[in-house]
Amino acid sequence: xxxxxxxxxxxxxxxxxxxxxxxxxxxxxxxxxxxxxxxxxxxxxxxxxxxxxxxxxxxxxxxxxxxxxxxxxxxxxxxxxxxxxxxxxxxxxxxxxxxxxxxxxxxxxxxxxxxxxxxxxxxxxxxxxxxxxxxxxxxxxxxxxxxxxxxxxxxxxxxxxxxxxxxxxxxxxxxxxxxxxxxxxxxxxxxxxxxxxxxxxxxxxxxxxxxxxxxxxxxxxxxxxxxxxxxxxxxxxxxxxxxxxxxxxxxxxxxxxxxxxxxxxxxxxxxxxxxxxxxxxxxxxxxxxxxxxxxxxxxxxxxxxxxxxxxxxxxxxxxxxxxxxxxxxxxxxxxxxxxxxxxxxxxxxxxxxxxxxxxxxxxxxxxxxxxxxxxxxxxxxxxxxxxxxxxxxxxxxxxxxxxxxxxxxxxxxxxxxxxxxxxxxxxxxxxxxxxxxxxxxxxxxxxxxxxxxxxxxxxxxxxxxxxxxxxxxxxxxxxxxxxxxxxx
Amino acid sequence: xxxxxxxxxxxxxxxxxxxxxxxxxxxxxxxxxxxxxxxxxxxxxxxxxxxxxxxxxxxxxxxxxxxxxxxxxxxxxxxxxxxxxxxxxxxxxxxxxxxxxxxxxxxxxxxxxxxxxxxxxxxxxxxxxxxxxxxxxxxxxxxxxxxxxxxxxxxxxxxxxxxxxxxxxxxxxxxxxxxxxxxxxxxxxxxxxxxxxxxxxxxxxxxxxxxxxxxxxxxxxxxxx
Numbered sequence: 001x002x003x004x005x006x007x008x009x010x011x012x013x014x015x016x017x018x019x020x021x022x023x024x025x026x027x028x029x030x031x032x033x034x035x036x037x038x039x040x041x042x043x044x045x046x047x048x049x050x051x052x053x054x055x056x057x058x059x060x061x062x063x064x065x066x067x068x069x070x071x072x073x074x075x076x077x078x079x080x081x082x083x084x085x086x087x088x089x090x091x092x093x094x095x096x097x098x099x100x101x102x103x104x105x106x107x108x109x110x111x112x113x114x115x116x117x118x119x120x121x122x123x124x125x126x127x128x129x130x131x132x133x134x135x136x137x138x139x140x141x142x143x144x145x146x147x148x149x150x151x152x153x154x155x156x157x158x159x160x161x162x163x164x165x166x167x168x169x170x171x172x173x174x175x176x177x178x179x180x181x182x183x184x185x186x187x188x189x190x191x192x193x194x195x196x197x198x199x200x201x202x203x204x205x206x207x208x209x210x211x212x213x214x215x216x217x218x219x220x221x222x223x224x225x226x227x228x229x230x231x232x233x234x235x236x237x238x239x240x241x242x243x244x245x246x247x248x249x250x251x252x253x254x255x256x257x258x259x260x261x262x263x264x265x266x267x268x269x270x271x272x273x274x275x276x277x278x279x280x281x282x283x284x285x286x287x288x289x290x291x292x293x294x295x296x297x298x299x300x301x302x303x304x305x306x307x308x309x310x311x312x313x314x315x316x317x318x319x320x321x322x323x324x325x326x327x328x329x330x331x332x333x334x335x336x337x338x339x340x341x342x343x344x345x346x347x348x349x350x351x352x353x354x355x356x357x358x359x360x361x362x363x364x365x366x367x368x369x370x371x372x373x374x375x376x377x378x379x380x381x382x383x384x385x386x387x388x389x390x391x392x393x394x395x396x397x398x399x400x401x402x403x404x405x406x407x408x409x410x411x412x413x414x415x416x417x418x419x420x421x422x423x424x425x426x427x428x429x430x431x432x433x434x435x436x437x438x439x440x441x442x443x444x445x446x447x448x449x450x451x452x453x454x455x456x457x458x459x460x461x462x463x464x465x466x467x468x469x470x471x472x473x474x475x476x477x478x479x480x481x482x483x484x485x486x487x488x
Numbered sequence: 489x490x491x492x493x494x495x496x497x498x499x500x501x502x503x504x505x506x507x508x509x510x511x512x513x514x515x516x517x518x519x520x521x522x523x524x525x526x527x528x529x530x531x532x533x534x535x536x537x538x539x540x541x542x543x544x545x546x547x548x549x550x551x552x553x554x555x556x557x558x559x560x561x562x563x564x565x566x567x568x569x570x571x572x573x574x575x576x577x578x579x580x581x582x583x584x585x586x587x588x589x590x591x592x593x594x595x596x597x598x599x600x601x602x603x604x605x606x607x608x609x610x611x612x613x614x615x616x617x618x619x620x621x622x623x624x625x626x627x628x629x630x631x632x633x634x635x636x637x638x639x640x641x642x643x644x645x646x647x648x649x650x651x652x653x654x655x656x657x658x659x660x661x662x663x664x665x666x667x668x669x670x671x672x673x674x675x676x677x678x679x680x681x682x683x684x685x686x687x688x689x690x691x692x693x694x695x696x697x698x699x700x701x702x703x704x705x706x707x708x709x710x711x712x713x
Contacts, residue, residue, distance in 0.1 A: 149696060
């Protein structure tokens with residue numbers, strides 16, 4: 001339990017401290033050290049849960065099981081590696097005068113605040129607190145999106161704020177409905193908004209209210225996942241903010257929202273006794289997947305292009321969780337990890353590439369592999385990985401998803417394959433000249449730390465070649481939690 | 489059942505619910521910024537009255553804390569802050585012509601009907617004193633959303649956003665006697681932070697695009713042209 005409290009308290013303390021000292025010359029290093037500490041405690045937490053089963057805090061406010069603990073670990077890891085990248089990147093931004101001291105305080109404070117809200121969202125047992133934390137994550141990042149104060153970034157920030165705020169309000173209405181249903185069904189019971197209590201009594205809840213609630217919840221949290229047609233904020237927010245922010249937004253925030261939806265689906269499906277939540281998720285997932293794959297082709301900003309790729313992958317995961325069954329769920333859980341790792345690695349590389357070229361415009365980034373081979377090669381490998389080529393982990397998880405689809409709904413494999421091909425073409429037609437083209441005169445390499453990228457890509461490669469036994473059993477435990485049946 | 493046959497508390501709650509919905513429509517049609525802020529404060533005051541009434545009627549005293557939070561945040565702090573910002577940004581006298589205002593009002597009416605339609609399955613199983621309130625709170629949320637869609641001024645959009653939040657709070661209070669305390673506090677904190685962030689954004693919008701008219705936010709497109 002101590003490990004959990006530390007995992008939450010360290011970022012909380014850091015949020016407050018950075019509000020005062022975030023502009024300090026060594027704040028970036030301190031940020032990194034704090035992320036290391038959070039990672040160590042969350043690793044400790046994961047080991048505890050792995051050895052001793054689910055943990056419940058004494059007040060029942062926090063509940064850690066196999067499903068959320070691995071996401072906590074991914075969260076802490078990506079937070080850590082992004083902090084490694086953020087240190088020199090933000091130092092460069094300060095050096096060229098794009099951000100001043102006040103904004104550096106804001107940046108570091110909110111970096112930790114964002115990690116904190118996500119950790120709270122993952123670890124809490126209270127569905128109301130889950131909402132508060134997800135909304136908190138929006139509030140923490142909204143000023144970071146507009147950190148550069150360009151008209152574009154302010155527009156992106158405003159859009160992000162309004163669209164996500166309106167969306168997430170629907171989720172609160174859904175939460176109120178769930179609470180309403182629970183109060184009717186379990187009169188006099190305490191803490192009926194706790195997930196563990198609701199799960200126990202799911203069968204007693206009124207199906208009509210639950211169905212209505214799930215629609216609101218899916219629309220609300222779906223806005224945060226970036227599901228089409230509520231995705232408009234996502235490419236803007238990801239492309240206009242500082243690159244470390246794009247990496248953690250894309251790698252982590254979207255996962256948290258999907259996590260919330262899956263938690264509710266776990267609650268609903270046994271209670272309703274029908275497949276409605278699953279079908280809704282499959283529909284929205286498939287729509288997002290296909291639309292994003294097509295829109296990839298029409299992008300001119302490299303970060304926007306990869307945010308559409310995020311929408312595409314989130315759609316695929318939503319589809320897989322909706323499909324249900326052990327195989328699809330296992331694949332989706334694995335995909336959450338590999339997508340987080342790969343996508344944040346790509347955003348880090350894109351950040352370096354944008355520094356090399358001095359712009360984010362796809363048409364102006366040319367010849368990376370000649371100017372700075374380290375950046376060029378990792379850019380190429382990262383894109384190969386995200387497009388789903390073997391031997392990377394994304395291939396493995398997509399293969400599992402496709403096998404599951406083939407088993408239960410073979411016709412749906414066709415749009416999935418078409419979507420993947422279209423997305424692949426979209427990524428590579430833009431990637432080709434950026435990596436191999438003729439570099440413009442005077443393009444010089446920048447100081448880049450490729451360690452986080454390499455670490456992520458090696459992990460993804462490892463997961464693609466051989467999933468370690470520990471992780472496989474772990475994901476299997478999570479699969480059992482989600483669908484009631486394991487794969488192994 | 490006629491309204492007069494219900495117990496007195498229910499009659500009062502239903503009347504207040506109707507007034508809250510009415511204030512939502514006032515917000516939808518009001519074109520002067522300062523009056524808009526005042527109407528929003530009145531909506532908060534009505535919400536405060538409902539919460540106090542529910543607290544007395546149900547004997548759940550934690551609702552008084554929610555009521556106090558509502559009074560502090562939505563009746564005083566947020567309207568005060570918005571008003572101050574409006575004065576500082578010198579947009580007090582600005583009048584926003586709501587495009588196709590009669591259409592917007594009909595749209596609002598349609599949303600109320602829709603809310604009743606959606607809430608039908610709930611109403612039938614509810615044993616609560618206040619059956620209509622879920623439908624009305626949903627209507628307040630949706631009308632707030634409509635307001636965000638139809639308005640072009642950032643301040644009006646923020647008020648639409650906050651009035652959606654009022655609808656949600658009303659749903660929680662009337663359907664379930666409020667959320668658990670930790671959640672209430674969390675939501676109030678989020679609303680407070682959101683209000684402050686909106687204030688910061690007004691200045692960013694003013695310095696970044698030179699106006700608080702969101703029509704000028706037109707640089708980012710889904711696909712490039």
